[in-house]
Amino acid sequence: MDETESLNRAIHEEVALFPYDPAWPTLFEKERDRLLDLFPDQFLALEHIGSTAVPGLSAKPIIDILAGVDSISRADELLEPLCRAQYATSMEYNASLVGRRWLMRWAEGRRTHHLHLMVHGSEEWHRRLAFRNSLRVDTELAQRYEKKKRLWVAEFASDREAYTAAKGDFIKEALKNAS
Template sequence: MTGELTPEEITTFSDAPAPPGRTPWVIEPRVEEIQIVDPDPRWPERARALMDRIRDALGDRALAVEHVGSTSVPGLPAKPIIDLDLTVADSADEEAWLPALEAAGFVLTVREPWWQEHRCLKPSPGGANVHVFSPGTPELVRHRIFRDWLREDEADRRLYADAKRRAASEAAAQGELMMEYNARKAAVIREIYQRAFRAAELLKE
């Protein structure tokens, strides 16, 4: 699962902000209502359709496409937004993969060269985020660990569901963006990660 990454690389988070004068936004976000809804059995089917669309567009340039995030965890309330991780040979080499995805109706919304060369695209119609990384990126491994842990651990599913609902309510009351909503639940996410990392024997007790 971890490839050539060390346990330290996987378990160490980097929260560095964008460099001065830089922004991650290719398309500026707008305030929109953040809703946490009950689990929908159609989410995996929606994810598979998007994954097929990406593979059709990229062929063997799509090294891996995975359903991650809350909609990939059965029984977990979530925003009705599908999150996918797409692995390409070099996410920084946009010319190698972005035009084909744009032709298939995906729009680049985020570019973060300073954070694991992350890119994010949204399909048309919406309802999904496609996170693009290169092989060996720690975030790819973390996403799988988090997903697989929540699929197995009922107590942490409940804990995370409560944190999501609380963060969504508070963010809505303040008219905040998705970034602020994510920040409001970050402490609980890190707490769950610690248990998941220990279960994967990446952290010592």
């Protein structure tokens, strides 16, 4: 699948939530180990983030991996080798991102993983981990987030960008209230 086709399929894929699957952490571990084998000494850390990293939370069944690198230029250097290692991305989309790079992995006709490359220890790195950790320890916050996600799916099922934007507003508010 070429870059344009894979990105178009991702953009136009309908948003759907699935019940928590206890296999998600294992799927993360397998992909983390595969990346570490393929790219020894390239990642400072690989973290499972997103809703699949929160036990009990419904999610899109795509494993989000936060990959810490020492610089954005290192992330840029890794894009092509990662694409040779079964990931796909859009160089145009990545050029629009500040402080991170994004790739996706496909298997059996659907996206299975998102890989978020960012500078290890950056503000955005800490923000993403803080939200994941808040959801893991605050059951009430996780329940509110899931309820909101269900409403957003109903409203934005065919508009992935609007769904993502709605989640972003919730995350900002949750992190503001946590600090």
